[in-house]
Amino acid sequence: MTDPADLVRPDTGQAAHLIHLVDARSHDDWLNAQPDRHRAALLAQGFKASAFAHAILPGEQPEDWAVVAAVADTDALSSWCLAKLADVLPEGSYKLASGEPGPAILGWMTAQYRFDRYKEKKAGKGARVLLTAQPGAIDGAAAQARATALVRDMVNVPTADMGPDQIEAQAQVVANRHGAAMSVIRGDALEAGFPMIHAVGRAADRSCQPRLIELIWGREDAPRIAVVGKGVTFDTGGLDIKPSSAMRLMKKDMGGAAHALALADLIMNANLPVRLHLLLPIAENAISGNAFRPGDVLRSRKGLTVEIGNTDAEGRLILGDALTRAGEDEPELIIDFATLTGAARVALGPDLPALFANDDALAAELAACGTRVDDPMWRLPLWEPYNDLFKSDIADLNNAGESGYAGATTAALFLQRFIPDKTLWAHFDTFAWRPTAKPGRPKGGDALGLRATFAMLQGRYGR
Numbered sequence: 001m002t003d004p005a006d007l008v009r010p011d012t013g014q015a016a017h018l019i020h021l022v023d024a025r026s027h028d029d030w031l032n033a034q035p036d037r038h039r040a041a042l043l044a045q046g047f048k049a050s051a052f053a054h055a056i057l058p059g060e061q062p063e064d065w066a067v068v069a070a071v072a073d074t075d076a077l078s079s080w081c082l083a084k085l086a087d088v089l090p091e092g093s094y095k096l097a098s099g100e101p102g103p104a105i106l107g108w109m110t111a112q113y114r115f116d117r118y119k120e121k122k123a124g125k126g127a128r129v130l131l132t133a134q135p136g137a138i139d140g141a142a143a144q145a146r147a148t149a150l151v152r153d154m155v156n157v158p159t160a161d162m163g164p165d166q167i168e169a170q171a172q173v174v175a176n177r178h179g180a181a182m183s184v185i186r187g188d189a190l191e192a193g194f195p196m197i198h199a200v201g202r203a204a205d206r207s208c209q210p211r212l213i214e215l216i217w218g219r220e221d222a223p224r225i226a227v228v229g230k231g232v233t234f235d236t237g238g239l240d241i242k243p244s245s246a247m248r249l250m251k252k253d254m255g256g257a258a259h260a261l262a263l264a265d266l267i268m269n270a271n272l273p274v275r276l277h278l279l280l281p282i283a284e285n286a287i288s289g290n291a292f293r294p295g296d297v298l299r300s301r302k303g304l305t306v307e308i309g310n311t312d313a314e315g316r317l318i319l320g321d322a323l324t325r326a327g328e329d330e331p332e333l334i335i336d337f338a339t340l341t342g343a344a345r346v347a348l349g350p351d352l353p354a355l356f357a358n359d360d361a362l363a364a365e366l367a368a369c370g371t372r373v374d375d376p377m378w379r380l381p382l383w384e385p386y387n388d389l390f391k392s393d394i395a396d397l398n399n400a401g402e403s404g405y406a407g408a409t410t411a412a413l414f415l416q417r418f419i420p421d422k423t424l425w426a427h428f429d430t431f432a433w434r435p436t437a438k439p440g441r442p443k444g445g446d447a448l449g450l451r452a453t454f455a456m457l458q459g460r461y462g463r
Contacts, residue, residue, distance in 0.1 A: 002127050004109035004145035007086075008101075008138050009093075011131035016093040018066040019085065020057070023074045024049045030068075042068070052084045052439055067094070074099075079374035082130070083107035083440030091126035100134050103374065107440035109145035115156045115444060143269050144454070147262040148447045154258035155432050155445025159234040159251045163208045164201075164282045167231055167254060171213050171261055171280060178268035180217035180276075186210070194281070194325070196300050196317040200232075201283030203291035208233065210283035212322060217268055218275040223333075223461065225274050226326035227267075229260025230315045230338035231282035238285050238311030239293055252339060252445060253315070255432025257282065259337035259450050266454045272461045279326055281318035285311070297395045301325065302418055307392040309400035315340050316414045317399060323418040333362075333424045335453060336415070343407025344429040348378050353430035353449040355379045356412040362424050362456075369459065370452035377428070377449050386410050428453075 022030045027049035031039065038057045047055035047068065054069040067089065071081040082104040085094070101108065108130045132138070154162060154170065168184060175182040187209040190198035194212055201210025213231075232253040236242060242250070257280045264278040292298070296308045298317065302324040306317065315338055326334050344354040355377045357363035363379050370376045389410050390401035397417065401410060412427050419425045428449045437443045 002112060003142070004149075005138060005142040006129070007109050007112055007127055008105050008130045008132060008141065010135035010138075011095055011133045014093060014131070016095045016131050018097040019082070019094050020066060020068045020097045021071050021074050021099070022049050022068060023071055026074055027070070054085055054088075066097070077102050077104045078107075079103045080107040080438070080440045083111040086111035086128050086130070087439065089128050091128060093129045093131060095131035100132055101130060102134075102137070105130065105132065105137055105141040106144060109141060110148055111440040113149055113152060113442060115152065115442075117157065143266060144451055147266050147450060147454075150262045150265065151255070151258040151432065151447040151450065152445040154261075155252045155255050157251070159284070162251065162254065163233045163284065164211055164231075165207070167233065167257060167280065167282055168211065168213055171215060171278075174261055174265050174268075175215050177265075178217060180215050180268065182213065182215045184214075185212045194301055194321040196298050196306065196321045197281045197283055199292045199296075199298050200285055200314045200318050203238075203288040204284035204286040208284045208286070212325070213278075213280040213282060214325075215264060215278035216276070217264075219273070220275060222273050222275040224277065224329060224331040225333045225335070225457070226277040226279065226329070226331040227260045227263055228279045228281075228319060228322050228326055228334065228336040229257035230254070230319055230336070230340065231257030231280050232315055232318070233282065233284045235285045235312070235314065236287055238287060238314060239291055240311045241287065242312060249433065252433050254282070255430065255445065256315075256336070256338035256340075256428075258432065258445070259428070259430060259447060262447060262450055263335070263337075263453060267457060270458065270462070272457060274457075274461050277326060277329060277331060279322045281322040283314070283318055285314045300418070304397065304417060305395040307395035307398045309390070309398040309402065313400040313411070316411055319415055320418045323415060327418070327420040327423060330420070331423060333426075334419060335426050335428075337428045337430055337449065339432050340429045341408045341411050343411075344380070345431055347380070347408060350431050350433065350435055351448070352376060352378045353428045354408050355449070356382055356409075356427040356429070358382060358416065358419065358425045362426055365459070366426060366452055366456050369455035370449070373451050373455050375449065375452040375455075377452060380408055380412070382412055382416060383409055384413075387413055390414060426453075
């Protein structure tokens, strides 16, 4: 993939095709001011001022053609309003006929993402470069586009090439880039300190040993924050095996870890004044003779005992141990990402990650940032009475319970049992996948909630 910073460049007066932006309100006046050749071309192309529509405007010379594109509001451009153009226009340089692209820089970059690792390499069309007179906006957008690409790549790669070893290697690359300290506990060494991570991953082949990856960065006296990501590299469902239709996309069950690693990369790249603790619990939920069983009782790192009501509710188990470890260093904020429940997708669909938070102000701040940076989410409740839904007769709690109600909420309530009482906490139940393409957001792995969370952290800790 072309580096995103090379897709948007400072405008120094170089030649470029102009992009005229119109919306439903301004279209008629703009059209009336156009020469006859433009009106004829628009009529021939059937152009209407509907979102993402565009047409080519002929120039006086063959090479002088321009573009007209429809956006929702020319006075308030979104991140994605130019993304389709970046995907379909010919190779070359472009700039807006008036104004600056602002947030649309990001969509221009992410639209040119390609995942072609497993395809025969063929000559494709070259880059579409957007020019801007605000070069200060390029680096920040490029960093977010790279973080988005990191999530997409990690989720898109099949488990055979994105198992525990490969996730560890990717985390090491990020740690080395920023001079962070990284440590890893693997295999049977997990059993004493992280028994639930060990139990979930112990049935996997030895080449896919479970592990806990920890990364520490930043001044010791800076505000402490912890970022945790669920990293189930493949989820068969365990002995409560999934049907094949539900297993097809389970390469993406490490999407929470991909989000957490990408967020850590953004935090360190921006040099936010925090003490960052990244925790990635990694396991493959496989099936063999030593797989954990329905009805087993596991003792967690926190000391709580957990009866296994369903081996397919394994993500909350590995997160429970990791969240306990995160709380031991007394951070002021814990954020976790997880591809945790189908219930969240049923409730909110693929575009909206479910947000759970134990603080109203934190939840409102995240939601506001999501709206501002075009990375929306929707808050669901931590409804305390639903704790009864995962009670156990023989242990402190059950990992699944017997009810099918409120699956996303009960999963979040399970995780909350491992959060220190006075610590701010936000949990994202994110899909990490797009079943259909949208401008700037191709089908496949994607980052949902990542940029909103980073914007919140910038607001709290940015200098």
